[in-house]
Amino acid sequence: MGLFDFFKNTDNDTQKGLTLEDCIVKMFVSAGMEPYRDGNKFSVVVLGKHYTFIAFIVTISCMEGNELCVYVRFPETVRKDVASAVNYEVKRLGKEAVETLPEAQVRLLEKGDGYHIIVETVKKFEELSDSTPDEIQNLMNHSVDILDGKNFESLFSAIFGYKSYEEATKMPVEYTGGYRGNVKFKDGYRQNLDDAPNLSDSRFAGRLMACAMNIIAKKGNDEISEQATEAIQKSFDSYIQIAYDIANEEERDLIRKLRCLAKAKNKDDTDENDFVQGKMEGLVICNDNPWDLVYEEGKSNDIDMSEEEKLYRELCFSQYQGLPLVQNDLGEDMALVTQVIGRYWKPRYLMDKEARCAYEFMSIDEVLQIVTDEDIDWDSMKGLPQDAFDRAKAHSFHFPGHVYQYKNGVAEVEWQLNPDGMYYRDDDGFGMTDDEEINLYGAIDRKGKVVKKFTLKR
Structure with missing residues (x-):
């Protein structure tokens, strides 16, 4: 006797003595589906909503205490050698699934030489009613949805080693005697290896x-x-x-x-x-x-590795160690690494991302490492206050300076020898002096070497 005939014979019964199996039968009949039944297990093939050529095997089982288990299997098998990689995507989707269907678990299940991606949804019905078949159908549909649509695309991509479903389906295929219309997709992981x-x-x-x-x-x-x-x-x-x-x-x-x-x-x-x-x-x-x-x-x-390469590597690594270093883009694959010194961000290193080398611009003591006495136009500084002259002689970069964007491999540097009076003003506006701002201007190459002497006039 078929499932439909069974339901017709029991349709006129009262709700007294209604079982979970009765509700499952009623659900399938209402949906126009006749599953394969093995005791308290009902299995059926469900077509994907977005990809009608995709079929999901769904098994619904009755357990003790009116507990129901909906088991859905993904149509593609996961090879053992890629299972650890695919499992990242399985777990990601599992976390998303909990938000819409808390009872669902998405996981890999080992089967023979590979793994199956499955959704297992378990729900206990405290009491059964006329609405229970609809609840079961919703539970089944939502369980299938977890593996359908966009999630099918991402899992398919993960199994075959591609960024997206679109990329995977553009790859050449082989025609064999297997599943899915005799189509075998090219293995992206093998190509990668x-x-x-x-x-x-x-x-x-x-x-x-x-x-x-x-x-x-x-x-x-x-x-x-x-x-x-x-x-x-x-x-x-x-x-x-x-x-x-x-x-x-x-x-x-x-x-x-x-x-x-x-x-x-x-x-x-x-x-x-x-x-x-x-x-x-x-x-x-x-x-x-x-x-x-x-x-x-x-x-x-x-x-x-050269010392410059080692420094570059250390600076790249430092951003993951919570050190107070920040990379600022200077254009042309160059960066300026700044560090907090005395409550202010100060320039410390130059990074050449193309050459993967780094160079110390200024020491922790705020002394320029790129400048020698020969790199300064001393004649242009005649008549400057002695304090400013001494700071230039000491190569001090204590006051605010600036490294401008690189253009054709060269960047201008503004070196402040004396700030204007506003620098000394406190938060309440007191303490301002009549100092005038004094700057030297020079230029450096990608290695920090001075290619234009520092001079008073820009």
């Missing part, structure tokens, strides 16, 4: 950590930073997940690819030195093109 340099798993894991640190530093807030601090105590992947959840589509793709590279050789052991090296070089790479984390060979060790 072929193009990446031959670095150790630990080195790529370090680069992945750098990628996450970069995203958290740029996009996070105090709450995210606190979550990241707690996550790193739990596990490596917990920390990466914090960055993944706030990343954009392209950054998520990069994280997944790096995660696969960090497991490509299937080594269980971890090389701490390689990990640290990958993290350090990764923080430098992130300041330019983050995708070089995947494709660039990187420096082999510190011995191969």
Whole structure:
């Protein structure tokens, strides 16, 4: 006897003795669906709303105490070698799903040589009524929706190693005898592995950590930073997940690819030195093109690096250590790193992002490191007050100065030897003097070398 016939035979019964199985049967009949039944389990194929060629296998089970379980399986299987990468997307969607369907859990379930992405929704019905079948149908529909539409696109992209569903479906396909109209999609992870340099798993894991640190530093807030601090105590992947959840589509793709590279050789052991090296070089790479984390060979060790390269790396790393340093863009891939000295932001270093080198502009004692006595036009300073002259002789950059934007590899520098009287005024407006502002003007190249002497006239 079919399900529809069964329902017709019980339709005239009173609600007395109504069971959860009765409600499930009524729900399917009302929806015009006849599932496969095995005891207290009902299985049916549901077509996707946005992609009608996609079918989700849905199983509804009755458990003790009027507890219902809706089990939905994603149509594509996840290979074991990419499961750790795909799991970031699974967990991200799981967090979103809880907001609309608190009873739902999204997770990977190991099956044979791979994993299934499943949604498992469990709900207990305190009492059954005429509205229970509608509640069950809504529960089933919402469970399917978690894997449908845009979420289907993002999961599909994650499984096959692409930034987006559109990118994945543009790739050449092979026609086989398998599922989905005999279509086999090209594996983006395999292509990525072929193009990446031959670095150790630990080195790529370090680069992945750098990628996450970069995203958290740029996009996070105090709450995210606190979550990241707690996550790193739990596990490596917990920390990466914090960055993944706030990343954009392209950054998520990069994280997944790096995660696969960090497991490509299937080594269980971890090389701490390689990990640290990958993290350090990764923080430098992130300041330019983050995708070089995947494709660039990187420096082999510190011995191969010049002092300027080491300083650049340290400055890149410093922004993730909570140090009071800020990078200010000067154009042409140049930056000025400022530091708080005596309550004011002062220029400390020049960073050449193209050459990946850094140079000390001013010491912590506010002494210019780029200037020698030969770089100053002393004749132009005749007649200046002795205090201003002494400050120039001492190369003191104590008073407000300025490094202007680079143009054709050269930047003008304004060096203040004496401020105007307003500088000495207190918050109440008292203390102003009759001092006149005295500035020297020069120019430096990308390495901070003076290419135009400092002179009184601009």
